[in-house]
Amino acid sequence: MDDKFLKPYDPLETEPRIYQEWEESGYFNPDRMIADGLTDKDAEAFSIILPPPNVTGRLHMGHALMLAVEDVFVRAKRMQGYRTLWIPGTDHAAIATQSVVEKEVSKKEGKSRYDLGREELLRRIETFASESHDTIVGQVKTMGASLDWSREAFTLDETRTRAVREVFKRMYDAGLIYRGNRIVNWDPKGQTTISDDEIVHEERTATLYTFKYAKDFPIAISTTRPETKVGDAAVAVHPDDARYKEYVGKEFSFTFCDVPVTVRVVADAEVDPAFGTGALGVTPAHSQIDWEIADRHDLPRPQVINEYAKMTVEGRLSGKKTAEAREMVVAWLREEGLLEKEEQVAQNISTAERTGGIIEPLPKLQWFIDVNKEIPGRGKSLKQLMLEPVRDGRITIVPEHFDKTYFHWIENLRDWCISRQIWYGHRIPVWYQGEEMVVGEAPEGDGWTQDEDTLDTWFSSGLWTFSTLGWPEQTEDLKTYHPTAILETGYDILFFWVARMILMTGFALDEVPFRTIYLHGLVRDAQGRKMSKSLGNNMDPLDIASRFGADAARMALIVGNTPGTDTRISEDKIKGYKNFANKLWNITRYVLTETEGVDENAALTEPDAAIRAELDALIADATKDIDEYRIYMAADKLYHYAWDRLASELLEESKTIFQSEDEAAKVSRKALLISLLRDVITTLHPFMPFVTEEIWKSIRPADGLLMTAKWPGKTV
């Protein structure tokens, strides 16, 4: 027996060494598996593309969960003989990464991005991104992820840029991408537009003011933003509202807080006659809903607020911030005796997810993807392209009930604003010269200027399953591994990302990006709180791995964690699985000691054969659990078998047998123990790859790496 078993299992010493062996073997790469005859070249493919972590710093426990779950599937399938590929990568995460670096620069040097300039800021971001990348790769390896590093991708590298430009051009040519002047979500703090999904609603109390524009104006209106009223073009009332019927169609001009304003009274069914005075002051340029009302009634759209959330009108409000302007307008209303009522109301305010800035709806010339337009030659819209595969079962969501959330979101989807006024990211592939415009690749010759804006980061992540496989080239990888088998990610990015992948893949490849969406929940602390910097309850996967081992962290994240449900993690739980690793270690020590030199193929006695059959049944069960995405159950079953059945019962009763005079029983039991241990270690490998691999070296020294061993009972 190996001397190493005389000491308790030491994950810290073992894990990095084992990972290095795996990497050096080259077997994370399926081509190598095939070349060495470990995988059949005609075997069914099984592929997962790693959701690329943002290069914004370090990984957290949510990433550790993602890696653990995906590695379980990948290792199990690899052992079952599938042609298995798991591709790593990172995401440039445009807006997220740029804000982190901007904050840093502002804190350390007191400089804004405009002080640095585009080129210098980009240089800083790239340095930061590359450092983050290296940290992240190190962390991913620590967790034991069996990723094929030879195929690593980055959302902003050359191949991915080619894919982005190609999709952009095809969508543009299909008339799905258009440039339009529309009201967008402007983040004055980040100085960029953002999509609807990047908005976070915060509940606050606000004052609702009820007043008339002028003494001789017949209708009172209510608003929480009186400063915007200098940009009003209409007052809208419900068509059936008897109170205001006589005014519909009439136009009124007056001076409102030094600003000349003309409003028309219009009838619009969207207006709720029961709210406030039943009359709505319409500010087309600074409210989404009002913009739509303006569409219906052909109203002018005077802009009165700029990109810095400052007033652009003449008079006393000129150049004032909106908050200050609001107070001035209220003061003016009081002076003029126009204010009728003030009340406190609860209000959801829109803020930008990344910067916390309060969103200012502004009309701007931006790029959009039309989700409702029929795709030429396809007879359906992008929206339908997103709905159909989930409806007809080509894509399954685990857990299933999330399909309702998915449908609900898509049905309410509006055109996707894809241009951003930040500098880090894929620059919009459009070049201008005078009236001319070229889309796709840079045109020859001088005098062309590229669009200043960059693309929403989700545009490039939407291509991830096929851009990582080399598209638009028709590569072997693309043919073999696409569609991918599983997309495993957090339910919180179902819309941001998952839906966009279905959209992009449906459009570009007329295919689904994956067959199954496995959604994991949030990892919370022992008290059920979200992990956050401000609470100081973050767990660092590296720290956990160094104290308990990555195997223990993986088990703790997987057992009892059902898809779609948040999970709590505590050091106690992780410690429990560290003990389990040691338990396996000691089981091995006992079996090795007792079975030295015995015939492992000896015939089993009847009772021993029954025990062997019992494990076969359990493994069949656990295999089915893995196939049906219940890895939390598979892990739990194997854990209990190893500890409660194998160690506590079978090993204990073996002691009696080994002390007895029954030689046949002894021989049989020894062979049995060897075979039970071998299969327990094998089937636990996807869950606890390090300790099982280390044990394998001692129990099957001639059989190569456990990661390439055959899964008992099931092959592809």
Added chain:
RNA sequence: GCGCGGUUAGCUCAGUUGGUAGAGCGCGUCAUUGACGUUGACGAUGUCGGGGGUUCGAAUCCCUCACCGCGCACCA
């Protein structure tokens, strides 16, 4: 407002097609030079949120109510 999920042992959660409730942690008692104290044995605690229904039988299916959490939308 619309939608989704949850409510099971002190705590955290499993419970796959309906068949008289499970795990981990914690707690209690006992054991011990044993493969392992990172141990073992034994033990206690449950009107499975309330009510109703279907069924021979419901934690599980249906209806309803309550509370908690989340998502989307949003009233100006």
